[in-house]
Amino acid sequence: MTRAPQQxxxxxxxxxxxxxxxxxxxxxxxxxxxxxxxxxxxAGRAMDMSYRRAxxxxxxxxxxxxxxxxxxQRGGQKGGGAALTPFGEELLRRxxxxxxxxxxxxxxxxxxxxxxxxxxxxVNELSAxx
Amino acid sequence: MTRAPQQxxxxxxxxxxxxxxxxxxxxxxxxxxxxxxxxxxxAGRAMDMSYRRAxxxxxxxxxxxxxxxxxxQRGGQKGGGAALTPFGEELLRRxxxxxxxxxxxxxxxxxxxxxxxxxxxxVNELSAxx
Numbered sequence: 001m002t003r004a005p006q007q008x009x010x011x012x013x014x015x016x017x018x019x020x021x022x023x024x025x026x027x028x029x030x031x032x033x034x035x036x037x038x039x040x041x042x043a044g045r046a047m048d049m050s051y052r053r054a055x056x057x058x059x060x061x062x063x064x065x066x067x068x069x070x071x072x073q074r075g076g077q078k079g080g081g082a083a084l085t086p087f088g089e090e091l092l093r094r095x096x097x098x099x100x101x102x103x104x105x106x107x108x109x110x111x112x113x114x115x116x117x118x119x120x121x122x123v124n125e126l127s128a129x130x
Numbered sequence: 131m132t133r134a135p136q137q138x139x140x141x142x143x144x145x146x147x148x149x150x151x152x153x154x155x156x157x158x159x160x161x162x163x164x165x166x167x168x169x170x171x172x173a174g175r176a177m178d179m180s181y182r183r184a185x186x187x188x189x190x191x192x193x194x195x196x197x198x199x200x201x202x203q204r205g206g207q208k209g210g211g212a213a214l215t216p217f218g219e220e221l222l223r224r225x226x227x228x229x230x231x232x233x234x235x236x237x238x239x240x241x242x243x244x245x246x247x248x249x250x251x252x253v254n255e256l257s258a259x260x
Contacts, residue, residue: 013142
């Protein structure tokens with residue numbers, strides 16, 4: 001799941017929740033790694049993140065919803081197993097579908113942006129430098 | 131254009147450009163204030179931003195496209211006039227249209243998230259605290 005070097009425009013979806021919580025691709029990627037590795041610490045390592053940071057993100061995510069997104073499978077021990085709940089699976093699937101619906105809805109505008117973006121051949125200077 | 135306290139979920143659009151540039155609501159809001167005030171420094175002040183910070187954001191924006199988005203109207207002087215170019219007007223209009231298209235495309239998923247988000251009545255604890 002390493003990101004390829006970015007060649008073109010890419011829309012990024014974040015959902016802002018009341019109370020400063022955010023749902024975005026970082027947390028979703030972490031869920032994918034938890035599904036893949038069965039552990040919060042391994043998922044964090046795969047994203048170059050400390051266990052503490054990964055745990056805090058997942059704890060935040062769990063508090064954002066009525067139902068838990070991830071559940072620990074053996075309590076108390078660092079690196080104990082973790083898995084997505086059925087609700088977590090649905091959340092992940094929906095988020096990926098939302099990204100894809102967004103890309104479709106914005107396709108023609110993204111083409112317009114792409115056609116007008118600077119390919120490195122233009123210098124537009126503002127005259128009054130602070 | 132002050133943001134009301136947030137009561138519900140809000141999708142946030144950002145466009146990632148090759149080379150770490152980003153197009154998002156901060157720059158777009160700055161454009162709206164420049165249109166309203168005719169000045170980069172006044173627009174910055176309206177957003178609690180230093181003149182330098184506002185100028186750098188607009189300079190970045192100008193470099194992201196083949197055509198300038200904002201033009202200075204009197205050179206050299208701090209607080210000299212600034213205006214959106216016709217291209218800048220189109221960019222702003224398109225970005226606001228993209229946000230609206232995104233909200234429409236995601237409406238049913240946002241309803242699902244809203245129905246499932248924690249209204250403050252649920253505590254989902256992970257068992258293994260780091």
